[in-house]
Amino acid sequence: MPEITKTRKAVIFCCENSSLAVNAVKDTRLLEGFEQKVLPCSGKLEVGLILKCLEREHPFILVLACPLDNCKYLKGNMRARKRVDLANNICEEIGIGGGRVRMDYVSSLDAHKVERILKEVREQIQGGLI
Amino acid sequence: MITAVQKPFEEIYQNIKGIEKLLVLGCGSCVTVCMAGGEKEVEILSSSIRLANRQNGLSMEVAEGTIERQCDREFFDSAKKMIDEADAVISMACGVGVQFLAEEFKGKVVFPALNTKFYGATDEQGVWSERCAGCGDCKLTDFGGICPVARCSKSLMNGPCGGSSEGMCEVDPETTPCGWQLIFDRMKELGQLEKLEKTHPPVDWSSGRDGGPGRIIREDVKL
Amino acid sequence: MSKFLIVGAGISGISAAEILARKGHYVEIIESTGAIGGKVNGYACKATDSCSRCGVCIANTSLAGAIRNSRIRTRTSATINKVINNHSLDVWIEQKNPQIDYSKCSFCDSCVNSCPVGCITKTTRGEFTQYIFDHEKCLLHKGKACSQCLENCPSGAVEINGAVSDMKISAAAALIAIGHENYDARNKVRLGYGRLENVFTGSDVEEILSHQDYLYRSGEDVAFIQCVGSRDPEAGRNFCSSVCCSYALRLARVLKYRNKDTKITIYYIDIQNFDKTFTAFRNELEGMGIDFVRGIPFSVERGRTGKLKVLVPDGGAVSSAEHDALVLSTGIAPARNSDRIADLFHLDSDESGFLSSPEKNIFVTGTCSKPLSILDSMTAAGEAVRFISGCGYGEAEIPEITPHETAFEVRDIPLRRDVLVIGAGPAGICTASALKLMGYPVTLIDKNNIKPEEDLAGVDFITGSELVSLDGSVGNFIADIKTPRGIMNFNFGVIVAATGTENNGNTVSKKGNIVSLDRLGEAVSARKRRREASAVAIVLDLEIDETRASTETALKTALEIQERERYQVFIFCKDMRVASPELERLYQSSRDSGVTIIKYSGRLSVEDDGSGVIIEFDDPYLNRRVVVQCIIAGISPGGIPQKADPALMKLLGITGDCYGQIQENNVHLFPAGTNRPGVFALGSCRGEHFGPQILLDAGAAARSIDELIAPGIIKVELSNVVVDQDKCILCLTCIRSCPSRAMIINSEKGCAQSIAEVCQKCGICVGECPAKAIVLPGYEDTKILESADDAGNY
Incomplete structure (x- = not known):
C-alpha cells in the first residue's frame, strides 16, 4: 500500500456506549494518534462519512459498536456492520486497499479489548499504512 | 418506479479519464427510492472518485449535486451553473435522465453511472422486483392482475412453458417464480379459472418497444 | 414522601434505591465494604461479537445513575450497630470517613490528586465511576488531621467528620439486600482450590477476563466444573444456584472467542436453560467446539505431566482427563455478615441461609433472599419496591424533574392512563390486576371466550375479542377492537401483549399412543388396566431445550402417574431444569x-407402533443406542419451538427473536420492554413460561408502566430527528428502518416526520435516508467531520 500523509489522526467512530470503553483505556498513550468521533449510535454512521474522512487524509477508520443483541437501539450495530463492509468494498474497488476501515464490537466495559484493538490498529498502520 | 443499480466503479472511472472538472449529478426521484442515484449515492460516488484520483495522482475537481428529477427540463435550472462549469457530468439518473440531461446541455459530455433495470416495486428494503414491461397494451384484466408479459420470462400469453417446475421458472429456479403459476393460483383464488381457457392471439408488440420509440401526445392537456 | 433504609449497595439495593428515589422518596444506603456495586464490580462483560445478556453493563449504568441521584445517599465502610424497630425504625450506624456525596461530585479527580498518601483510587466501569478510600493508608485513620481531599474538592462532595462518625438514621422501612458470598470452594478439598495452582473459581475468572484474554496462558486447556456447592445434599446445599450454568457457559464462550485454540470442557450434571433462545446459545457453544461432559469430577491432582488430572465418574467406571486450568463454578452462599444482619433486623433464615423477614416494615431482596442473576435481581428489586409502596408509607410526590441543561425546547405531551392488556392468561391477568390496584383504567381482551377464576372486578374484561387495527404512539394509541358486539374504538396510553404462543412449530405428530404432556394423565386413565406394570414415557427436550415451566409440568405429571398403581414412569430428557428451589425439591420427590x-x-x-411407543436414543452412559418400549408417551410442548402470533406482532409493530417470540433477545429490553415505546410483552409470548418468573416480570412491567403514565404527561426534549420537507421523497426508508417506529408520514406536509415522544435519537434513519433528508440535531455531517487537527484546510 503506497504511503499516504501522516499528518492526520486515525478516526475512531464510536457509539455512546463504546466510547465509555475508549475513555476508560488505562494506557492513554494508546489513544495518541487517534481522534474520537462519538455518535449516539453506530447506526448513525454513513458510508459517505467514512469516505469523507479518508478524503480528508485520516489514514484509518476504526468503528466501535456495541456487541450484537446489545445495541440500545436494537439494530444500529447491524446497520453499521453493513456500511463498514460496503466502505471497505468501495476502498478495494477504487484501488486504495480494503483494510482501511475496521469494525469491532465492544461493550462499555471492554476497555481492555479496546486497548488490544488500538494496539493492533497501530501495528497495522505502522506496519505499512503510514 | 424505474429501478436501477450502480455500474461497477471501474467502468464509471474509465469514462472520466482526463476530465478536469466533473459534476456528479443525482436524481431525487425513482433512483433515490431504489437507493441507486440519490444524494447519498452522489456523495459516495464523488468521494470514491476523489479518493481514486488521489491514489492515481490525478487532479480533478469533483462537484456534487442532486436535483428533483432529471426527466423534467425545469429542474435542471437549479443545477445549470454547476453543469455549465463542468467539463463532464456523471448522471446518476436512469437512462431517461442521462439522455434528457445530454439533450438539454448540448456539447456537454454526459456519462451514465447507473444501469437502468426495470419498472418495479419495493418488496422490502433492499429488494426490488419487476412488475411491468411497458408493453403499451395492458392485459392485466384477463390475468387476475398478474402480468404474463412482465412476470413470465418468455412473455407467454397462453399458459406456462414446460420449464415451470414446482412453481419456479426454469430461467432462474432459485428466485424467480413462474409467472403462469402465479396467474393460475390467483385466478383459482378468484374462482375465475375458466377465464384462462380463452385463447389469446399473438401479441401485437408494436404498441410497446417494438413499435419504435414511444410517444404520447395528449391534445387535451397540451398547452 | 418517606425515607427508606437499604442495607447493601449491590445491584439489588441500588436498583431498589433508584426506583424509590424516582418515586420521590429519600433513601439511605448502608454498605459495609468500601465500594458501591457489590459483586457486580468484579464481573466481566461476557460478550463476544454478540452479547450473552449477562446484564453486567446495564447494572453499571444503573449504579451510575443511582449514586448521582440527590435523593439517594450511599454510606460506604459503614457498620450497623443497633436497630430499634418499635413505632419507627431507628438504626445506629458507624461510618468510616471520608465519605463522598456523589450527587455533588463532578468526578474531577481533585480528591485523588490532592491526597498526600495516595489512598484514593478511582474506578470506572462503563458509565459507573466511584472513588475508593484505602483506610489503612489514610492519614485521618492514623490520627492525623488531614482533610486535603475535602479542602480540594471544588463541589463540596467530600465529607469528613472525624475518622469514624456515628449517626442514627430513622426510616419508615428497611430493605435488606446484603447479597451473597460465593460458596467457599476450599470446602471441596479434593477439587484443589487454594491447594493447586491454576484452579480458579468462577468469580476469579470473571475478574481475570475483565482485564485480560486468557486465564494464565494463551491457547490453554480449561475445564469448568459445575455445581460446586450447589445441588449437593452432602454439603447441606440441595438447591440449584441457578446462575452458575449461565456464567460458566458465557465465560467459556468468551475464552473460546478470544482464542480459538483454547480447549474447553464443561463437566456438568444438568445444564440449565437461562436464556430465551437458550438452545441457539448452547448450539453456538457446541459449534465452537466446547465439550460438554456429563459428570462432576471428584478428584483433582497435579499429574505427572504437570497438568491438572481430574477423575470423572463415567457410567460405572472412572475416566480421567488432564487440563491446564480448572474453573470451579461455585454457587451462591450467605453473605459474610448475614448472621449479624439477620440478628439485628430479626430476619428468618432457611436451611441454606437465605433470608426472609417476618417484620412488616423490613423487606428482603436480592441474592440474600434466593439465588438470582443480575437481571433477575434488578427485576426483583423493582418488585420489592412495588411491595414496599403497597404498604402505605405515604405516596411520594412525583419529584419535579430538574431539566438538564439543553438547547432544545422541552415539551409536555399529554398521555392517556388507560391500559390495554391483550391475553387473559396468568401474565395478562396479573398485570391487569396490578395496574388496576394502582388505579389505572384497564381493558383486558382475549380472543377466546374464557372466564377467569381470579376476581377481575374493575377491569374491563372483554372476551372473544381481538385487536384489529392500531394507530398512534406511546401515550396515545388508537385501537380498533373486534368484540362480539362489533368493532369498538378505544384510546390507550400503553399496550401489554401477553398473548401466549401458538404451538404451530409442532413437528411431532401427536396421535394414537403419543399424546401431549398435558393430556398424558387422562390418556393413561382412559386405558384398560393391565395386570402387569406398564411403562409410561414423558419425552422432553425434543427440538429445543425445556424451560423450568415445562420441567415443572413434566415432574408433576410424572409424580402423579407414578403414584398410581402399576405404572412406571420414565422421563427422557437431555437435562433436568431445576434452577429454582421448588423444582429441585420436586425433582427429588419424583x-x-x-x-x-x-x-x-x-x-x-x-x-x-400401534400397540405402544418405541423410543430410541443414544445413551451417553452406556455409550450405545437404546430402545425402550412404553405403552404411551407424553410429549412436552416446551421441547418444541413455539412462536408468538406473527399477525399480532405486525399489528403492534413489534419485533421478535430468532424463535419468533415477541421481544428481541436484547438485554436493554428486559424484562418486559419491546422495540416500540409504550408496548410491553409478557409471559410465554416473549419466551418466559415459568409461573413465578412471569409473576415477577408482570410486577416489573406494571411498575414501569406506572412510572411512564403516572405523571399524565411525557416530558420530551425536542431533539428528535428533523426531516427536510423539500428533500424527502416519501421513499419510506426511515419508516421501515426505525427500530422504535418513530417515523410517520405527515400527509399535510407530504414528508416523513418523527414523533418526538417515540424517537430515541439514535440516528439510524439518518444513516439510511437515500435523499439525505434527515438530520439528527447536533450530529450534522459538518459537525461530525470537524477535526481537532483541521488546519483550516477543509
Whole structure:
C-alpha cells in the first residue's frame, strides 16, 4: 500500500456506549494518534462519512459498536456492520486497499479489548499504512 | 418506479479519464427510492472518485449535486451553473435522465453511472422486483392482475412453458417464480379459472418497444 | 414522601434505591465494604461479537445513575450497630470517613490528586465511576488531621467528620439486600482450590477476563466444573444456584472467542436453560467446539505431566482427563455478615441461609433472599419496591424533574392512563390486576371466550375479542377492537401483549399412543388396566431445550402417574431444569417415588407402533443406542419451538427473536420492554413460561408502566430527528428502518416526520435516508467531520 500523509489522526467512530470503553483505556498513550468521533449510535454512521474522512487524509477508520443483541437501539450495530463492509468494498474497488476501515464490537466495559484493538490498529498502520 | 443499480466503479472511472472538472449529478426521484442515484449515492460516488484520483495522482475537481428529477427540463435550472462549469457530468439518473440531461446541455459530455433495470416495486428494503414491461397494451384484466408479459420470462400469453417446475421458472429456479403459476393460483383464488381457457392471439408488440420509440401526445392537456 | 433504609449497595439495593428515589422518596444506603456495586464490580462483560445478556453493563449504568441521584445517599465502610424497630425504625450506624456525596461530585479527580498518601483510587466501569478510600493508608485513620481531599474538592462532595462518625438514621422501612458470598470452594478439598495452582473459581475468572484474554496462558486447556456447592445434599446445599450454568457457559464462550485454540470442557450434571433462545446459545457453544461432559469430577491432582488430572465418574467406571486450568463454578452462599444482619433486623433464615423477614416494615431482596442473576435481581428489586409502596408509607410526590441543561425546547405531551392488556392468561391477568390496584383504567381482551377464576372486578374484561387495527404512539394509541358486539374504538396510553404462543412449530405428530404432556394423565386413565406394570414415557427436550415451566409440568405429571398403581414412569430428557428451589425439591420427590430419569444425548425418536411407543436414543452412559418400549408417551410442548402470533406482532409493530417470540433477545429490553415505546410483552409470548418468573416480570412491567403514565404527561426534549420537507421523497426508508417506529408520514406536509415522544435519537434513519433528508440535531455531517487537527484546510 503506497504511503499516504501522516499528518492526520486515525478516526475512531464510536457509539455512546463504546466510547465509555475508549475513555476508560488505562494506557492513554494508546489513544495518541487517534481522534474520537462519538455518535449516539453506530447506526448513525454513513458510508459517505467514512469516505469523507479518508478524503480528508485520516489514514484509518476504526468503528466501535456495541456487541450484537446489545445495541440500545436494537439494530444500529447491524446497520453499521453493513456500511463498514460496503466502505471497505468501495476502498478495494477504487484501488486504495480494503483494510482501511475496521469494525469491532465492544461493550462499555471492554476497555481492555479496546486497548488490544488500538494496539493492533497501530501495528497495522505502522506496519505499512503510514 | 424505474429501478436501477450502480455500474461497477471501474467502468464509471474509465469514462472520466482526463476530465478536469466533473459534476456528479443525482436524481431525487425513482433512483433515490431504489437507493441507486440519490444524494447519498452522489456523495459516495464523488468521494470514491476523489479518493481514486488521489491514489492515481490525478487532479480533478469533483462537484456534487442532486436535483428533483432529471426527466423534467425545469429542474435542471437549479443545477445549470454547476453543469455549465463542468467539463463532464456523471448522471446518476436512469437512462431517461442521462439522455434528457445530454439533450438539454448540448456539447456537454454526459456519462451514465447507473444501469437502468426495470419498472418495479419495493418488496422490502433492499429488494426490488419487476412488475411491468411497458408493453403499451395492458392485459392485466384477463390475468387476475398478474402480468404474463412482465412476470413470465418468455412473455407467454397462453399458459406456462414446460420449464415451470414446482412453481419456479426454469430461467432462474432459485428466485424467480413462474409467472403462469402465479396467474393460475390467483385466478383459482378468484374462482375465475375458466377465464384462462380463452385463447389469446399473438401479441401485437408494436404498441410497446417494438413499435419504435414511444410517444404520447395528449391534445387535451397540451398547452 | 418517606425515607427508606437499604442495607447493601449491590445491584439489588441500588436498583431498589433508584426506583424509590424516582418515586420521590429519600433513601439511605448502608454498605459495609468500601465500594458501591457489590459483586457486580468484579464481573466481566461476557460478550463476544454478540452479547450473552449477562446484564453486567446495564447494572453499571444503573449504579451510575443511582449514586448521582440527590435523593439517594450511599454510606460506604459503614457498620450497623443497633436497630430499634418499635413505632419507627431507628438504626445506629458507624461510618468510616471520608465519605463522598456523589450527587455533588463532578468526578474531577481533585480528591485523588490532592491526597498526600495516595489512598484514593478511582474506578470506572462503563458509565459507573466511584472513588475508593484505602483506610489503612489514610492519614485521618492514623490520627492525623488531614482533610486535603475535602479542602480540594471544588463541589463540596467530600465529607469528613472525624475518622469514624456515628449517626442514627430513622426510616419508615428497611430493605435488606446484603447479597451473597460465593460458596467457599476450599470446602471441596479434593477439587484443589487454594491447594493447586491454576484452579480458579468462577468469580476469579470473571475478574481475570475483565482485564485480560486468557486465564494464565494463551491457547490453554480449561475445564469448568459445575455445581460446586450447589445441588449437593452432602454439603447441606440441595438447591440449584441457578446462575452458575449461565456464567460458566458465557465465560467459556468468551475464552473460546478470544482464542480459538483454547480447549474447553464443561463437566456438568444438568445444564440449565437461562436464556430465551437458550438452545441457539448452547448450539453456538457446541459449534465452537466446547465439550460438554456429563459428570462432576471428584478428584483433582497435579499429574505427572504437570497438568491438572481430574477423575470423572463415567457410567460405572472412572475416566480421567488432564487440563491446564480448572474453573470451579461455585454457587451462591450467605453473605459474610448475614448472621449479624439477620440478628439485628430479626430476619428468618432457611436451611441454606437465605433470608426472609417476618417484620412488616423490613423487606428482603436480592441474592440474600434466593439465588438470582443480575437481571433477575434488578427485576426483583423493582418488585420489592412495588411491595414496599403497597404498604402505605405515604405516596411520594412525583419529584419535579430538574431539566438538564439543553438547547432544545422541552415539551409536555399529554398521555392517556388507560391500559390495554391483550391475553387473559396468568401474565395478562396479573398485570391487569396490578395496574388496576394502582388505579389505572384497564381493558383486558382475549380472543377466546374464557372466564377467569381470579376476581377481575374493575377491569374491563372483554372476551372473544381481538385487536384489529392500531394507530398512534406511546401515550396515545388508537385501537380498533373486534368484540362480539362489533368493532369498538378505544384510546390507550400503553399496550401489554401477553398473548401466549401458538404451538404451530409442532413437528411431532401427536396421535394414537403419543399424546401431549398435558393430556398424558387422562390418556393413561382412559386405558384398560393391565395386570402387569406398564411403562409410561414423558419425552422432553425434543427440538429445543425445556424451560423450568415445562420441567415443572413434566415432574408433576410424572409424580402423579407414578403414584398410581402399576405404572412406571420414565422421563427422557437431555437435562433436568431445576434452577429454582421448588423444582429441585420436586425433582427429588419424583425420583424418591420411583420415577426413572433417563438422560439422552443427540436426537431421540418416538414412534407409535400401534400397540405402544418405541423410543430410541443414544445413551451417553452406556455409550450405545437404546430402545425402550412404553405403552404411551407424553410429549412436552416446551421441547418444541413455539412462536408468538406473527399477525399480532405486525399489528403492534413489534419485533421478535430468532424463535419468533415477541421481544428481541436484547438485554436493554428486559424484562418486559419491546422495540416500540409504550408496548410491553409478557409471559410465554416473549419466551418466559415459568409461573413465578412471569409473576415477577408482570410486577416489573406494571411498575414501569406506572412510572411512564403516572405523571399524565411525557416530558420530551425536542431533539428528535428533523426531516427536510423539500428533500424527502416519501421513499419510506426511515419508516421501515426505525427500530422504535418513530417515523410517520405527515400527509399535510407530504414528508416523513418523527414523533418526538417515540424517537430515541439514535440516528439510524439518518444513516439510511437515500435523499439525505434527515438530520439528527447536533450530529450534522459538518459537525461530525470537524477535526481537532483541521488546519483550516477543509
